[in-house]
Amino acid sequence: MANILVVDDEMGIRELLSEILGDEGHVVLMAENAQQARDARAQGTPDLVLLDIWMPDTDGVTLLKEWQRDGLLTMPVIMMSGHATIDTAVEATRIGALNFLEKPIALQKLLKAVQQGLSRTTEVLRPAPVYHARPVPAPVEETSIPAPAGYSPAPMGMTPSVGLPAAATPAGDAHLFGLSFDLPLREARDAFERAYFEHHLMREGGSMTRVAEKTGLERTHLYRKLKQLGVEPSKVSRKG
Numbered sequence: 001m002a003n004i005l006v007v008d009d010e011m012g013i014r015e016l017l018s019e020i021l022g023d024e025g026h027v028v029l030m031a032e033n034a035q036q037a038r039d040a041r042a043q044g045t046p047d048l049v050l051l052d053i054w055m056p057d058t059d060g061v062t063l064l065k066e067w068q069r070d071g072l073l074t075m076p077v078i079m080m081s082g083h084a085t086i087d088t089a090v091e092a093t094r095i096g097a098l099n100f101l102e103k104p105i106a107l108q109k110l111l112k113a114v115q116q117g118l119s120r121t122t123e124v125l126r127p128a129p130v131y132h133a134r135p136v137p138a139p140v141e142e143t144s145i146p147a148p149a150g151y152s153p154a155p156m157g158m159t160p161s162v163g164l165p166a167a168a169t170p171a172g173d174a175h176l177f178g179l180s181f182d183l184p185l186r187e188a189r190d191a192f193e194r195a196y197f198e199h200h201l202m203r204e205g206g207s208m209t210r211v212a213e214k215t216g217l218e219r220t221h222l223y224r225k226l227k228q229l230g231v232e233p234s235k236v237s238r239k240g
Contacts, residue, residue, distance in 0.1 A: 001205045002047035002118050005029045007037040007063075008080065009055045013103075017050060020110065022234055023223075025206020034058035041067065045075055048117045051097075053081035053088060061088065064095050076117035080105065111209055194229045201236040208233060 004026050006017045011032070018028040029046065031037040034057050040046070053060040060079060067073040079092045082103030089100040098120060099113045183191065197215070204210040211233075212219045226233065 001025045001027065003027045003029065003044075004114070005031065005037065005040055005046040005049045007031045007034070007049065007055070007060070008052040009033060010052075013052070013080075017110075020107065021114070023208050024111070024114075025201075025204070025208070025233065026114075034060075034063045037063060038066075041072055047075060048114060049075060049077045050101075050114075051077050051079055053079055053084050053092070061092050061095070064092060064097060068096050076120050078113050078117055115209070190229060193225070194231055197226060197229065197231050198236050201231070201233050206233050206236065 004021055006014055006021075006028055007030075008014050008017070009032050014030045014032065018030060021028050029040055031040050033055050037049075037051070051060045051064065060081075064073070064077060064079070067077075073096045076098040077096065078099045078101060079089065079097045080101045080103060081088070084100075084102075092100060098117050101109060101113055180188070197211070200211045200214050204214065208219060208222060212222050215222065217225065
């Protein structure tokens, strides 16, 4: 989960990007002009900024120059525009922008650019590894280890086994992963699938892209499945 600042004077664009990125488990801050973006940056460094070029007060390229001049360009910035020229995109990249997205922005291009930007943030923040000389282990005297209770030697070619307490055997369980075997099949299956998807959502920080990859489902199918099961990705990721 990352903190992403979306700067765009069009309310529809801000809301659409906020919804998409929110479904991915990110926290989205929104600014409708350059001044609000300055204020948001002054309160803390976001993990990523999506910055529109054409805005009514100050254009995105000028704001990017300000951040670069003042030493505030410490986060990846992805520029967005529906009217910018190639020269503008090149200039923004020269100043320090990581990427440039042309409106209307395709979903896959947006998610790929965001993932690349956040990967860049992770690389910057990751500490350098510290290497230590490996200690030489002291010689260990051979001692005999008593066999565990329930152990019996197996014939040659067979794998030895240790006896399990009756309570730990599947036959002694009334529940599996907290699910009752007394439920009707459909309810038990839904309960298992709900727990299964919640587990992956928490593990992947609410990222629908990574959950889709882990579960082998297409994003559209995954969205429908979560809605059917009543699972809300944003709530589950906060719970994790």
